[in-house]
Amino acid sequence: MQLCWTLLVLALTLTAQDAVYAGRIIGGKKAKPHSRPYMALVERNTPSGKKYCGGILLRDDFVLTAAHCHASSYNVILGVHDINKPVNTQNISVKQAFPNKEYDKNTLKNDILLLQLNAKAEINTYVSDIAMAGPEDANPTVCSVAGWGCSEGSGPRMTTVLMEVNVTLGSCGDQESDSYFYCCEGKHGVGKGDSGGPLVCDEKVYGVVSGKIDEILHLFSKVPNHKKWIEETMNSV
Ligand SMILES: *[C@@H]1O[C@H](CO)[C@@H](O)[C@H](O)[C@H]1NC(C)=O
Ligand SMILES: *[C@@H]1O[C@H](CO)[C@@H](O)[C@H](O)[C@H]1NC(C)=O
Numbered sequence: 001m002q003l004c005w006t007l008l009v010l011a012l013t014l015t016a017q018d019a020v021y022a023g024r025i026i027g028g029k030k031a032k033p034h035s036r037p038y039m040a041l042v043e044r045n046t047p048s049g050k051k052y053c054g055g056i057l058l059r060d061d062f063v064l065t066a067a068h069c070h071a072s073s074y075n076v077i078l079g080v081h082d083i084n085k086p087v088n089t090q091n092i093s094v095k096q097a098f099p100n101k102e103y104d105k106n107t108l109k110n111d112i113l114l115l116q117l118n119a120k121a122e123i124n125t126y127v128s129d130i131a132m133a134g135p136e137d138a139n140p141t142v143c144s145v146a147g148w149g150c151s152e153g154s155g156p157r158m159t160t161v162l163m164e165v166n167v168t169l170g171s172c173g174d175q176e177s178d179s180y181f182y183c184c185e186g187k188h189g190v191g192k193g194d195s196g197g198p199l200v201c202d203e204k205v206y207g208v209v210s211g212k213i214d215e216i217l218h219l220f221s222k223v224p225n226h227k228k229w230i231e232e233t234m235n236s237v
Pocket of ligand 1: 029144164165166
């Protein structure tokens with residue numbers, strides 16, 4: 001069972017002054033409807049049924065998600081705010097999946113997967129793409145994360161609407177991890193259904209929700225590391 005309040009309580013994010021402010025609530029709320037038109041709900045068809053991940057619309061025909069969200073086939077739902085109220089949504093199947101070849105499922109390094117849509121999304125008020133941060137962009141500190149944390153599992157649901165929370169990034173603990181991930185600390189955190197969703201800073205996508213360590217350190221795959229590969233892949237089709 002997924003905890004459907006996980007993103008809500010990601011609000012319990014620690015800041016740079018961790019030791020002092022451990023567990024302090026700094027925010028976390030329902031997103032304003034369609035304020036993040038690049039948000040995608042990735043419906044994954046797996047042997048054990050439908051599962052969900054977050055995703056990020058990068059171009060009208062490409063969505064970025066996490067490699068650990070792989071499945072046998074996918075549908076991408078765009079323009080969603082409340083999962084139970086599909087108005088103005090676009091449900092598009094996936095033509096081809098491009099997992100990053102360097103993905104390591106043990107360490108979650110390069111946890112990035114590109115999905116090419118079978119049809120171009122219609123860009124409108126509810127659906128539009130977001131720019132990627134590149135190696136030339138400065139290291140961010142204050143960012144936001146969004147997701148439908150309760151989209152997976154059948155436990156009690158508090159909300160099915162898109163949630164968002166502000167996070168303060170810090171070190172992942174060692175140089176090696178810092179080269180692959182952005183990190184934030186929090187007692188609770190991003191739930192499984194949030195995987196693949198965006199870490200947004202300065203209106204660009206910097207990270208993809210990946211995993212967590214010891215239930216406290218949340219990892220985001222670094223998009224700038226992969227921008228070149230992503231662009232090359234999108235331009236190759
Ligand atoms: C995140 O910070 C921004 C800018 O300070 C603020 O407008 C927004 O309401 C905050 N979001 C949440 C979820 O607390
Ligand atoms: C998207 O379309 C597929 C195929 O038609 C369907 O099985 C699935 O239930 C749809 N998903 C949503 C959330 O509407």
